[in-house]
Amino acid sequence: MRLHTFAALSLVALGLAACDGGGDPVQQALRDASAERQAATVVDGEVSGPTPADHAAMGHGTAATPGNQAFAASETEMHRLMAEASGETVDQAYIAKMIAHHEGAVAMAQIALRESQDSEIRRMALAVIDAQTREIAEMKAWQPAQ
Incomplete structure (x- = not known):
């Protein structure tokens, strides 16, 4: 390797x-x-x-800690969706895979927001949800140059 x-x-x-x-x-x-x-x-x-x-x-x-277990399903789903995402060009594949990646980040942030009692973690989770949601919308709106 x-x-x-x-x-x-x-x-x-x-x-x-x-x-x-x-x-x-x-x-x-x-x-x-x-x-x-x-x-x-x-x-x-x-x-x-x-x-x-x-x-x-x-x-x-x-290790299968309670913390890791809380994110296992969303993490697995994100990796599955990223592996399945594709595009005709590098640009299209990049957008497809990054949308799946960002959606996974939002899903994990929602878990942290729902389950964390730490105000700083909750603040960061909200920031991730906000930023990643905006970026998902931007990527979904992207069109290849003609």
Whole structure:
């Protein structure tokens, strides 16, 4: 397995951005998630995402904790929809997959909003719902250049 050059450069950029020692926890979570996605590898021409071992190495446990179980169904559905999303061109495939990804983020934020008692988590969940919903509408309105 080998990392794409682009993915490796993206990881470096994300790592440098994450070294600011603070900032918005939502932005940090987005950087962490982006780093995981960028860590995708190419095996025999197929792109595959991080394995459970990769998640553990990145500090993400895979244990069936109550917290993880709360998001399991929405996370599985998001990954299924992203895998099924397609397009004739890279642009169309990108839009289709990102709509599925953002819808998954909204579903997870709704779970956090419903189940969390932490006011900061609830604030972040509302911010995610607001931003991702706007971006979904923008992507659905996108039309390829003629």
